[in-house]
Amino acid sequence: MLKLKNIRKGFPILARTINGHPLVYFDNASTAQKPYPVIAAMSDFYASRNANIHRGIHTLSYEATEAYEAVRERVQRFINAKSRDEIVFTSGTTESLNTVAFGMKYLLKAGQEILLTEAEHHSNIVPWQIVAAERKMKLKYIPIKSDGRLDLHAYHKLLNKRARVVAITHASNVTGAITPLQKIIPAAHKMGSLVVVDAAQSVAHIPIDVRRLDCDFLAFSGHKAYGPTGVGVLYGKRDLLESLRPFKYGGHMIKRVTKDQTTLANPPEKFEGGTAPLAEVIGLGAALEWLEQTGLKNIITHESSLSRHTLVRLRAIPGLRLHGPDRASARLPIISFTLDGVPAHDIASLLDAQGIAVRSGHHCAQILHEAFGQPATTRASLAVYNTRQEVDQLAKALLYIQNKFHGD
Amino acid sequence: MEIDTLYRQELLEHYRNPQNFGKLKKATYCAYRVNPLCGDEMDLEVLLDRNGKIEDIAFSGQGCAISIASASHFTEYLRGKSLARVKRVDREIPLRLLGASVGAPRRKCALLVYDALQDLVKLHDKKTGTGKNRRNPRS
Ligand SMILES: Cc1ncc(COP(=O)(O)O)c(C=O)c1O
Numbered sequence: 001m002l003k004l005k006n007i008r009k010g011f012p013i014l015a016r017t018i019n020g021h022p023l024v025y026f027d028n029a030s031t032a033q034k035p036y037p038v039i040a041a042m043s044d045f046y047a048s049r050n051a052n053i054h055r056g057i058h059t060l061s062y063e064a065t066e067a068y069e070a071v072r073e074r075v076q077r078f079i080n081a082k083s084r085d086e087i088v089f090t091s092g093t094t095e096s097l098n099t100v101a102f103g104m105k106y107l108l109k110a111g112q113e114i115l116l117t118e119a120e121h122h123s124n125i126v127p128w129q130i131v132a133a134e135r136k137m138k139l140k141y142i143p144i145k146s147d148g149r150l151d152l153h154a155y156h157k158l159l160n161k162r163a164r165v166v167a168i169t170h171a172s173n174v175t176g177a178i179t180p181l182q183k184i185i186p187a188a189h190k191m192g193s194l195v196v197v198d199a200a201q202s203v204a205h206i207p208i209d210v211r212r213l214d215c216d217f218l219a220f221s222g223h224k225a226y227g228p229t230g231v232g233v234l235y236g237k238r239d240l241l242e243s244l245r246p247f248k249y250g251g252h253m254i255k256r257v258t259k260d261q262t263t264l265a266n267p268p269e270k271f272e273g274g275t276a277p278l279a280e281v282i283g284l285g286a287a288l289e290w291l292e293q294t295g296l297k298n299i300i301t302h303e304s305s306l307s308r309h310t311l312v313r314l315r316a317i318p319g320l321r322l323h324g325p326d327r328a329s330a331r332l333p334i335i336s337f338t339l340d341g342v343p344a345h346d347i348a349s350l351l352d353a354q355g356i357a358v359r360s361g362h363h364c365a366q367i368l369h370e371a372f373g374q375p376a377t378t379r380a381s382l383a384v385y386n387t388r389q390e391v392d393q394l395a396k397a398l399l400y401i402q403n404k405f406h407g408d
Numbered sequence: 409m410e411i412d413t414l415y416r417q418e419l420l421e422h423y424r425n426p427q428n429f430g431k432l433k434k435a436t437y438c439a440y441r442v443n444p445l446c447g448d449e450m451d452l453e454v455l456l457d458r459n460g461k462i463e464d465i466a467f468s469g470q471g472c473a474i475s476i477a478s479a480s481h482f483t484e485y486l487r488g489k490s491l492a493r494v495k496r497v498d499r500e501i502p503l504r505l506l507g508a509s510v511g512a513p514r515r516k517c518a519l520l521v522y523d524a525l526q527d528l529v530k531l532h533d534k535k536t537g538t539g540k541n542r543r544n545p546r547s
Contacts (some may be wrong), residue, residue: 343473353411376447407421
């Protein structure tokens with residue numbers, strides 16, 4: 001069981017007031033807040049352990065290197081990768097996905113196909129569009145049903161032997177719908193296609209086991225998992241990482257440089273050109289440790305119950321339309337909605353006036369909003385420290401806003 | 409609460425029943441603006457009379473209450489003025505017309521109509537060859 005009070009105490013920002021009200025932070029899908037241990041680990045790194053890694057034999061450099069590599073091993077265990085060499089540190093999901101798309105470009109041929117879904121975040125669409133255009137490949141979109149779930153039937157029809165890549169989100173950042181990867185991945189492999197999983201949203205909410213999933217690549221960011229911004233992870237099966245070309249060249253990613261040529265390092269160093277975001281990697285390690293100590297199982301129990309409560313409360317508001325699966329168990333605690341006659345941005349502004357932080361807009365998923373026929377939605381995305389009272393406050397505020405707009 | 413003052417019934421009335429909302433049958437210039445941040449879209453059209461005065465003006469599109477109410481007020485304000493005069497209208501005017509302080513995060517919404525107007529002025533300058541040596545208002 002989670003001790004919610006203690007959990008909340010661990011997040012200093014939750015003590016803030018916004019416009020005279022205690023902060024209710026419901027924008028966790030954009031970025032999550034950071035617990036003390038993460039903040040402390042980073043400031044401690046700068047205060048007493050800062051040095052560049054792999055560069056010096058002095059004590060500090062040695063210690064920094066050890067700490068950095070220990071996080072790699074923590075990530076490896078966290079997602080159950082086979083080897084530490086399969087964990088590449090990047091600046092975030094976006095860089096991870098770009099590393100795969102542009103690293104794989106040279107292996108792709110005209111006439112081959114890339115499958116995406118209509119629910120992808122722009123960062124899992126745009127790199128593939130560029131690569132597809134360059135390599136004269138075809139891009140196909142797996143449709144999303146009106147309740148936000150993937151149309152599996154359509155997926156099987158779209159998938160054929162020409163497919164080389166299926167790039168797919170583990171969970172939508174708009175509807176929270178969880179993708180049935182256990183059905184997607186084996187089908188893709190049977191056709192000889194690789195599968196790239198965008199786990200930006202899922203990583204802090206559902207356990208990830210890359211070996212059980214058997215995905216070929218998986219990407220996530222530190223900052224959505226209670227860690228710092230500026231750091232992310234690319235997991236790749238070892239032989240596949242070996243076959244990718246890096247797109248960042250410079251120091252640290254080489255074995256030997258002569259006037260004429262360079263021998264590249266092996267993965268993961270091959271992809272980590274330049275000085276890494278050291279304090280951020282250390283912060284990521286602290287975030288994963290915090291997640292493990294809090295227990296993903298406890299977090300899931302709390303968040304599912306909160307999701308159910310939110311769905312019930314929001315469904316009771318007349319004129320409110322929810323986007324996403326009906327059942328709380330089929331989704332992350334991400335709840336997007338539209339309110340009849342009230343534009344999304346006005347909802348967000350008026351909620352902010354009461355200290356409630358939500359996001360409004362297309363959430364970097366314009367294709368999905370087009371499919372829903374909505375230019376913008378309002379999104380309340382919940383996390384481990386949110387409470388039922390906060391959800392009740394949201395529901396009450398929405399009723400107030402609605403009355404205001406309808407002139408009562 | 410400041411924002412509650414902004415979203416008073418007078419503003420919401422302009423949102424629900426905006427002035428000058430729709431398309432003109434005949435227009436001298438049209439401009440289209442989007443606010444990429446929030447997806448608000450606006451078409452702004454004017455019909456000029458022989459003396460270069462705004463005889464008719466209309467806006468259309470989709471937007472939040474602030475961008476619609478602001479366009480409703482501002483198009484009323486512009487009607488009957490010459491484009492030459494409109495050129496010198498300060499960026500604060502549409503904000504002032506809303507009658508309450510617009511917080512920094514929403515200024516872009518309130519100014520969408522103003523930015524569209526700058527595009528119209530540019531079209532006019534291009535067509536008439538004026539304004540080349542004159543500094544354009546900030547856009
Ligand atoms: C599903 C999904 N993919 C990718 C991203 C991009 O993550 P980042 O901006 O950290 O690179 C996000 C974050 O907004 C997301 O929600």
